Amino acid sequence: MTDLEDLYREIILDHYRSPRNRGELESPPAHRVEGFNPLCGDEVVVTMLVEDGSVTDIKFAGTGCSISQSSASLMSSAVKGKPLPEVRELIRTFKSMMSIHEASLPAAGDGADGADGWDGDGSDGNGEHGSDGEGLSDVRKLGELAALQGVVKFPVRIKCATLSWNALAQGLDELGAN
Amino acid sequence: MTPDPSLSLDVETLRKDFPLLARTVHGRPLVYLDSASSSLQPRQVLAAMEQYYETCHANVHRGVYTTAEEATARYEGARVSVGRFIGAGDPEREIVFVKNATEALNLVANSWGKANLRPGDAVLLTEMEHHANLVPWLMLAEQNGVELRYLTVGGDGRLDLSDLDRKLDGVKIVGISAMSNVLGTIPPLREIADAAHAAGALVVADGAQAVPHLPVDVQGLGVDFLAFSAHKMLGPTGIGALWARAELLDSMPPFLGGGGMILDVRLDRFVPAEPPHRFEAGTPPIAEAVGFAAAVDYMETLGMPQVRSHEVELTDYAVDALAERLGDDCTLFGPPAAPDRGGVLSLGFRDVHAHDLAQVLDQYGVCVRPGHHCAKPLMRVLGVTATARASIGPYNDEGDIDTLIEGLVEAGRLFS
Numbered sequence: 204m205t206d207l208e209d210l211y212r213e214i215i216l217d218h219y220r221s222p223r224n225r226g227e228l229e230s231p232p233a234h235r236v237e238g239f240n241p242l243c244g245d246e247v248v249v250t251m252l253v254e255d256g257s258v259t260d261i262k263f264a265g266t267g268c269s270i271s272q273s274s275a276s277l278m279s280s281a282v283k284g285k286p287l288p289e290v291r292e293l294i295r296t297f298k299s300m301m302s303i304h305e306a307s308l309p310a311a312g313d314g315a316d317g318a319d320g321w322d323g324d325g326s327d328g329n330g331e332h333g334s335d336g337e338g339l340s341d342v343r344k345l346g347e348l349a350a351l352q353g354v355v356k357f358p359v360r361i362k363c364a365t366l367s368w369n370a371l372a373q374g375l376d377e378l379g380a381n
Numbered sequence: 382m383t384p385d386p387s388l389s390l391d392v393e394t395l396r397k398d399f400p401l402l403a404r405t406v407h408g409r410p411l412v413y414l415d416s417a418s419s420s421l422q423p424r425q426v427l428a429a430m431e432q433y434y435e436t437c438h439a440n441v442h443r444g445v446y447t448t449a450e451e452a453t454a455r456y457e458g459a460r461v462s463v464g465r466f467i468g469a470g471d472p473e474r475e476i477v478f479v480k481n482a483t484e485a486l487n488l489v490a491n492s493w494g495k496a497n498l499r500p501g502d503a504v505l506l507t508e509m510e511h512h513a514n515l516v517p518w519l520m521l522a523e524q525n526g527v528e529l530r531y532l533t534v535g536g537d538g539r540l541d542l543s544d545l546d547r548k549l550d551g552v553k554i555v556g557i558s559a560m561s562n563v564l565g566t567i568p569p570l571r572e573i574a575d576a577a578h579a580a581g582a583l584v585v586a587d588g589a590q591a592v593p594h595l596p597v598d599v600q601g602l603g604v605d606f607l608a609f610s611a612h613k614m615l616g617p618t619g620i621g622a623l624w625a626r627a628e629l630l631d632s633m634p635p636f637l638g639g640g641g642m643i644l645d646v647r648l649d650r651f652v653p654a655e656p657p658h659r660f661e662a663g664t665p666p667i668a669e670a671v672g673f674a675a676a677v678d679y680m681e682t683l684g685m686p687q688v689r690s691h692e693v694e695l696t697d698y699a700v701d702a703l704a705e706r707l708g709d710d711c712t713l714f715g716p717p718a719a720p721d722r723g724g725v726l727s728l729g730f731r732d733v734h735a736h737d738l739a740q741v742l743d744q745y746g747v748c749v750r751p752g753h754h755c756a757k758p759l760m761r762v763l764g765v766t767a768t769a770r771a772s773i774g775p776y777n778d779e780g781d782i783d784t785l786i787e788g789l790v791e792a793g794r795l796f797s
């Protein structure tokens with residue numbers, strides 16, 4: 204069961220059971236973005252308020268699995284109140300964490316998972332992913348978010364974890380917020 | 382229901398024919414409950430394909446040398462086997478080999494549909510159709526201005542047929558699944574086909590789920606077209622079939638153009654070949670046809686009444702066991718039991734998302750499919766975005782259902 208416990212860490216289950224910042228901000232003034240995962244029909248709505256170079260408020264709504272819901276909750280807690288450059292940096296670091304899974308994939312012959320790499324969503328606005336070495340050291344900066352690291356061993360679930368992050372990045376791009 | 386001994390299936394023995402069942406996943410034996418998506422293949426099918434490649438592979442209908450003639454004979458022989466399996470009257474002429482059920486349905490919409498449907502004509506479908514029997518018609522409606530109507534699905538997972546006659550008014554063709562891949566619902570096809578014919582409409586049945594799991598005889602079914610895929614009935618991927626009566630196929634224009642589907646080609650026109658070759662442009666899936674024939678031979682050896690009887694028993698066992706051991710925590714969609722349901726168990730467990738259920742079940746070696754099952758309109762009717770679907774094949778047994786339930790209990794513990 205260790206892979207599964209690695210995926211469903213206590214912090215993830217906690218954010219799934221009691222999501223933070225759930226709901227929708229009034230839009231306008233907030234900016235609203237919808238994200239879809241066509242594979243499973245999950246959808247997330249992220250509403251964000253950007254003022255004076257910071258994400259002053261953010262909420263998420265929608266339906267989805269524990270990974271997409273907890274990732275959205277963790278994302279909202281991590282970026283709320285943060286200045287834009289820090290938010291952009293978090294997005295970059297999080298996405299690079301989601302792309303450094305090859306080394307930790309189970310040996311061929313065990314899971315049926317192929318070595319399905321990060322295949323960037325259309326909305327992936329900041330595509331530079333750090334090299335593996337950088338990525339790993341950056342993960343420490345992620346704090347609670349690092350709990351989602353176990354997802355990379357389950358390639359089909361990466362899209363679940365990045366759904367709300369892509370919506371956030373898309374929203375910031377649309378606002379021209381850098 | 383007391384099982385009829387003449388209808389029994391020796392599951393323990395037949396399981397040995399399926400190499401994938403010997404595999405372990407996460408240290409657990411594989412429990413394959415995703416046959417509605419694609420079935421496993423017995424060695425006999427794999428051996429037939431390998432033997433074909435090793436002894437007589439050549440392109441078909443082209444060479445005069447010995448192996449080319451042998452390959453052609455194997456390919457045309459496969460057509461006859463597949464046709465007989467569903468009771469075709471003239472299998473040499475009435476089975477068109479295609480890539481899969483999806484292509485068969487596209488063929489009907491594009492060939493028959495474009496030749497026969499005019500703006501304002503109506504097509505009657507159902508809310509429980511797979512996207513394969515929806516999107517080709519939606520595409521036609523966009524191009525051609527035909528009107529699409531739908532039979533609705535009730536709370537019990539059955540089609541509402543109360544207004545069938547009214548809905549059939551002005552309809553030229555009815556497209557309907559012979560077994561739902563989400564609910565397992567088996568609609569009363571004969572009754573619907575009779576009503577359709579009385580209203581002057583043809584019927585195209587999507588047999589992707591029915592043909593692998595029920596004894597199907599196209600003469601008794603009363604439909605005009607039947608589409609199905611080999612990979613859901615113990616055969617290989619890459620091949621499926623469309624059945625239609627020879628006169629009907631004769632009246633239809635080609636769908637895809639190319640080699641093999643013509644009698645003559647000039648720079649300004651072409652003369653199409655006779656059916657079924659008229660609809661088989663390009664080099665066909667020859668080894669796959671050989672595998673398809675081996676699959677129907679295998680199923681005939683098991684006996685389709687036996688397969689159905691086994692799957693009914695196992696579905697009853699699963700429905701009872703889920704209710705007994707999980708109670709209200711488990712929601713099961715679709716009609717309650719046979720005779721009008723097949724071994725497709727779409728379930729919800731508390732409010733745990735289908736993806737999470739499938740993930741936990743994978744740790745138990747259990748393969749189920751989470752998602753919308755290519756039936757998004759039906760999911761909207763059911764009011765869910767996804768279900769976890771466990772589906773049964775001839776090789777499943779009660780132990781498989783027990784492991785499924787064990788995994789569901791663990792998912793409940795993890796997410797409570």
Ligand SMILES: Cc1ncc(COP(=O)(O)O)c(C=O)c1O
Nearest residue numbers: 481482483511513562587589610
């Ligand atoms: C009812 C039904 N129709 C059509 C299809 C399409 O089959 P294929 O993907 O083999 O074309 C499926 C397969 O999922 C199905 O279940």
